[in-house]
Amino acid sequence: MNRKKLIIFTDIGDTIIDESTEVLAPGSELVLRADCFPGAKETMLHLYEAGFTIVMVADGLVQSFDNSMKQNGLDGIFSAKIISESCGERKPHPKMFQDAMDAIGLKSKDKRRIIMVGNNLKRDVIGANRFGIRSVLLTWSPRYNYEPTEKDMVPDETIKKPEELWDLAIRLETELEAECAGNKH
Ligand SMILES: [Mg+2]
Numbered sequence: 001m002n003r004k005k006l007i008i009f010t011d012i013g014d015t016i017i018d019e020s021t022e023v024l025a026p027g028s029e030l031v032l033r034a035d036c037f038p039g040a041k042e043t044m045l046h047l048y049e050a051g052f053t054i055v056m057v058a059d060g061l062v063q064s065f066d067n068s069m070k071q072n073g074l075d076g077i078f079s080a081k082i083i084s085e086s087c088g089e090r091k092p093h094p095k096m097f098q099d100a101m102d103a104i105g106l107k108s109k110d111k112r113r114i115i116m117v118g119n120n121l122k123r124d125v126i127g128a129n130r131f132g133i134r135s136v137l138l139t140w141s142p143r144y145n146y147e148p149t150e151k152d153m154v155p156d157e158t159i160k161k162p163e164e165l166w167d168l169a170i171r172l173e174t175e176l177e178a179e180c181a182g183n184k185h
Contacts, residue, residue, distance in 0.1 A: 002051050003051050003053065004050065004051045004052045004053070004169075004173050005113055005173060005176040005177060005180065006052060006053075006113055006114075006115065006169055006172050006173045006176055007052075007053045007055065007104070007106065007110070007113050007114045007115070008047060008052050008053065008054045008055070008114075008115055008117060008165075008169065009055045009056075009057045009097070009100055009114060009115065009116040009117065009128075009133070010044075010054060010055070010056060010057065010058075010116075010117045010118070011057060011058055011091075011116075011117060011118030011119060011120065011123075011124050012056060012058040012060075012065055012068070012069075013058065013059075013060065013119075014119040014120075014140075014141040014143065014144070015040075015117060015118050015119045015124075015138050016036055016037065016040045016041070016044060016074070016162070017034045017035070017036055017037070017040075017068050017072075018034065018035055018036065018037050018141070019034070019141070019143075020143070021034050021035040022034040022068075029060070029061065029064075030061055030063055030064055030067075031060070031061070031064035031065075031067055031068055032067055033067060033068065033071050034067075034068045034071070035072070036072050036074075037140055037141075037161075037162055038162075039161060039162045039163045040162035041072050041073065041074060042163075043162045043163050043165050043166055044074055044077055044162075045073075045074070045077065046166060047077075047165070047166065047169055048077040052169060052173075053079050053104060054077050054078055054079060055078060055079055055080045055081070055082065055100045055103065055104060056069075056078045056080070056081040056082060056083065057082045057091065057096055057097065057100050057116065057118075058081075058082070058083055058084070059083075059084040059090045059091055059123065060083060060084060060085065061083070061085050062081075062083050062085050062086055065081065065083055079103070079104050080100060080103035080104050082096055082097075082099045082100045082103065084096065087099055090123070091118075091120075091123035091124060091127040092122070092123050092124075092126045092127030092130060093127070094127070094130065094131050096127065097116070097127060097128065097131040097133065098131075101114070111131075111132050111133050112134075112176075113176060114133040114134065115128075115133065115134045115135070115136050115156075115157070115168075115169075115172065116128035116131075116133055116134070116135055116136065117136045117138060117165060118135075118136070118137070118138065119137070119138050119139070119140070119141055119144055120144065121137065121144075121145070121146065121148055121153045121155075122153070124137070125137055125148075125152075125153055125154075125155045126152045126153055129152050129153075129154070129155075129156075130152055134156045134157065134172075135155045135156045135157070136155060136156065136157045136158070136159060136165070136168065137155035137157070137158045137159070138158075138159050138160075138161075138162065138165075139158060139159070139160050140160060140161050140162065146158075
């Protein structure tokens with residue numbers, strides 16, 4: 001299988017997992033189980049099977065993501081998992097994104113190959129924009145404000161539902177391939 005040039009960093013909560021379905025351990029923030037948004041699991045598996053590199057960049061407990069990703073059959077799609085509990089910082093802190101790059105051996109020049117997909121302007125979008133990678137806002141969940149209130153909050157791309165990530169990834173991959181071939185126009 002040909003590895004794609006585009007690298008997909010992704011948030012989990014309210015990006016792949018519908019947080020309104022989360023079942024928590026009593027008296028704890030540990031997620032025992034949770035369901036994916038319609039189309040999210042299929043889209044992520046499709047991207048993985050097509051050769052895109054996918055890295056989890058998520059705030060929460062390591063065990064929460066183990067539980068929800070295993071339950072939904074997505075545990076194996078990630079080349080690395082950067083989770084705030086083990087990272088020691090939360091998005092938008094640059095360490096989350098730098099650790100993700102380091103985990104799969106990317107250098108500064110590779111930043112142009114990376115998108116960060118998430119639902120949260122103040123964490124995912126600001127974090128990606130300030131770090132210098134492309135930000136993709138997913139506006140599926142009705143529980144968030146998607147109006148940027150400062151310049152750093154403006155996403156590079158916006159998608160309304162998980163399935164649209166496939167078309168976006170293919171478009172960006174085509175652009176990266178054209179650049180590499182010296183065919184930029
Ligand atoms: Mg989220």
